[in-house]
Amino acid sequence: xxxxxxxxxxxxxxxxxxxxxxxxxxxxxxxxxxxxxxxxxxxxxxxxxxxxxxxxxxxxxxxxxxxxxxxxxxxxxxxxxxxxxxxxxxxxxxxxxxxxxxxxxxxxxxxxxxxxxxxxxxxxxxxxxxxxxxxxxxxxxxxxxxxxxxxxxxxxxxxxxxxxxxxxxxxxxxxxxxxxxxxxxxxxxxxxxxxxxxxxxxxxxxxxxxxxxxxxxxxxxxxxxxxxxxxxxxxxxxxxxxxxxxxxxxxxxxxxxxxxxxxxxxxxxx
Numbered sequence: 001x002x003x004x005x006x007x008x009x010x011x012x013x014x015x016x017x018x019x020x021x022x023x024x025x026x027x028x029x030x031x032x033x034x035x036x037x038x039x040x041x042x043x044x045x046x047x048x049x050x051x052x053x054x055x056x057x058x059x060x061x062x063x064x065x066x067x068x069x070x071x072x073x074x075x076x077x078x079x080x081x082x083x084x085x086x087x088x089x090x091x092x093x094x095x096x097x098x099x100x101x102x103x104x105x106x107x108x109x110x111x112x113x114x115x116x117x118x119x120x121x122x123x124x125x126x127x128x129x130x131x132x133x134x135x136x137x138x139x140x141x142x143x144x145x146x147x148x149x150x151x152x153x154x155x156x157x158x159x160x161x162x163x164x165x166x167x168x169x170x171x172x173x174x175x176x177x178x179x180x181x182x183x184x185x186x187x188x189x190x191x192x193x194x195x196x197x198x199x200x201x202x203x204x205x206x207x208x209x210x211x212x213x214x215x216x217x218x219x220x221x222x223x224x225x226x227x228x229x230x231x232x233x234x235x236x237x238x239x240x241x242x243x244x245x246x247x248x249x250x251x252x253x254x255x256x257x258x259x260x261x262x263x264x265x266x267x268x269x270x
Contacts, residue, residue: 171202188261
C-alpha cells in the first residue's frame, strides 16, 4: 500500500501563522526505485539533513504544523527547480533535481541513470504532492491570518569541499535578497538568531534559499518564506551520525524564540 511521500506533525492548541518544511531529512527509498541505487547509499544516504525534524520537534507544541519528506533527497530533491534550472550561477557545484552523484562526487546509481520518463514519474509521485500539501497548509492558515510564513528547515555538514573550500557558517538565513519575505520578518529572524554570539550567522551567503522559498514566497500576497541552514555540528555528532541532545539544547532556544517572534511580527504586518 502506497503512502503519502510526506509526514505531517500537526500543530497543537492555538495555531501560529507558520508552517515548517523539512524537505531533506527523509531517508526512505520507495520500492519501485530502490533497486536502481547503489546499496551503500540506500543504507546510508550520506547527504541527508540528518535529524532536522527532531531538532524542531518542539514546534507542534507551539502551534506550528511541520511537514517533512519521507524519501531521501537522492530519490528527488524537493528543493530544486522541477525543470532542472540551476539555483545559482556563481560557478559552485550544481546539485540536481534527481541527483546522480553524492556531494563527494560518488555515483549513486548502479548502472543506468534516470531518463526523462523517470524524472517525470518521480515529479508526479513524490515532488508535486509535497508542494501541493504545503500550499494546502498555507492556504488553510491564510483563511485565519492575513500573513503567514513558510520556514524551510535545512542542515549541512560543517565542511563540504566540493561546494565550498571553507567551513560553512553556523547559521545561514536566506530570503532571496529580500524577495521572499517582508523585511521586518527578516530583521526579526536575524535579531533573534544572533542571540548566541558564539554562533556565526550569515544572511544570504552562501545560500539565499532554494526552490521551495522561491516558489512559495509572495510577500505581496501575504505568504512569506525564509530558509534556515544550520551546520550539523551544532546539534549532532557528524562523525557518528547521531543526534546530540546537549548540542541541540543550545540551538533550540534560539529557534523557538525566533519562531515566536516571527509569529508576533506576522500579526503586526500591514
